[in-house]
Amino acid sequence: MTVNPSGWRPSSPANEQGEARTVTGNRALMLEEPLLFEIGSVDHTGVDFADLPTRATRLGGLERVRPIGLPGLSEPETVRHYTRLSRQNYAIDLGLFPLGSCTMKHNPRLNEKVARLPGFADVHPLQPQETVQGALQVINELAFWLLDLTGMHGVAMSPKAGAHGELCGLLCIRAALEARGDKREVVLVPESAHGTNPATAAFAGYRVENIPATDAGRVDLEALKSRLGPDVAAVMITNPNTCGLFEPDMKAISDAVHSAGAFVYCDGANFNAIVGKVRPGDLGIDAMHINLHKTFSTPHGGGGPGSGPVVLSEALSPYGPLPFAAKYPDGTYKIVEEETAGEQHPNAFGRMVAFHGQMGMFTRALAYILSHGADGLKQVAEDSVLNANYVLRSLEDVLDAPFAKSGPCMHEAIFSDRGFEGGISTIDLAKALIDEGFHPMTMYFPLVVHGAMLVEPTETESKASLDQFITAVRSIAQRAKAGDQSLKAAPVHAPRRRLDETLAARKPVLTYREHEPAQAAE
């Protein structure tokens, strides 16, 4: 089909499914939007300048030899393009985001205001340190809150995501082992772990071995003990775990790991459920990342932005990375860099990032912490666990909840697809949720539960919004159990129907083929 100059193509009055369509393809105020290359044209420009006088070039032969191949669009056309696309997206500011493990909570506007203060937002990492004393104080103050809340000894603030923090923690463990001349090769990871755990251990040069779970969804302590030995460097444990359960044997696990000469890494992504209630340091943990963008709010998703400070035990703190912000006796703050490592921090394993970490996340996290206060943070954990249990108990009669019998869940509730009939599976329920106006929950993770649906409402959802979500899931679950084949067609109200997500992920088409691929200067 040829593309007409003004971008849109008249639709046929019915789509492939035979449903009536509008001539524009728009559905009420949800607007169909072609690609930039379809709206604009490389022969047009969006601005209306008179021809420029020709001048001698000063680029010394480096000028572009071909057109860049980008479509010319005016400002309103460009603004509308991106606004229309953004309206097809779901966001935490639109509704409940039940993604388990991700902790998608409301992001208070106060945090955004604070993060945008020019003294935080506009600092440059190479600015003289005396001009950024306030920013360094924020980093330092947040570090003390994290130490206080976790009961740990030291903290590396610079890692830029949970997974990056895991790597930082394992590199500390590696440095500590190397310092005592101990070559250990294996990291043990439970079957239910987030994929970043084994990936991190492998990236840090370790061989990964699984530790099994009990039928109750917890780490099998006896199996773990029997695998411990002189080749095991560390055990990576998530607590509360990704089945939404607290590991009650954590202290026994840590003691066993330590007496075998290994270290305990805790994946702290689920800290939201225990903040202010449990201090990981009291459980014998040696290193744990805190996803500031989960537990302490920050708009996240789509790969960023994030921040994953790692708290460290006394045994690991000497090996933490550079640089770090330190307060001096005269009340000033300094960034301790590599050059001063000889005096201050001689055993640092190196550095994780070029500069100091994510200033925007630090300010948001500290604003969140200070506006809640110690008592408010405790209530965060209590309310998030209460909300998760409300979801669990409201759905367990229509969805199989494999661990519901072993007691309350932590801040996420897990269900399986057991009992679905007629070939209906988790993906069909998730797609039908889109029609009901909800982002789907986390699906098929953790792997230990068949057709897993992991729901984390977080503490910032009201009872009214939970009730609406529960009503939607109950209705779809009943259809799934009745083998309702219409679920296979869902979503029917979304701008796009079912996409081949595997193909899109494995073979992404990132250039628009109808034109020459865009050429950079050459």
Ligand SMILES: *Cc1c(COP(=O)(O)O)cnc(C)c1O
């Ligand atoms: C989110 C998450 C991670 C990874 O954190 P990122 O900040 O996305 O890198 C690791 N483990 C668990 C359990 C998580 O939920």
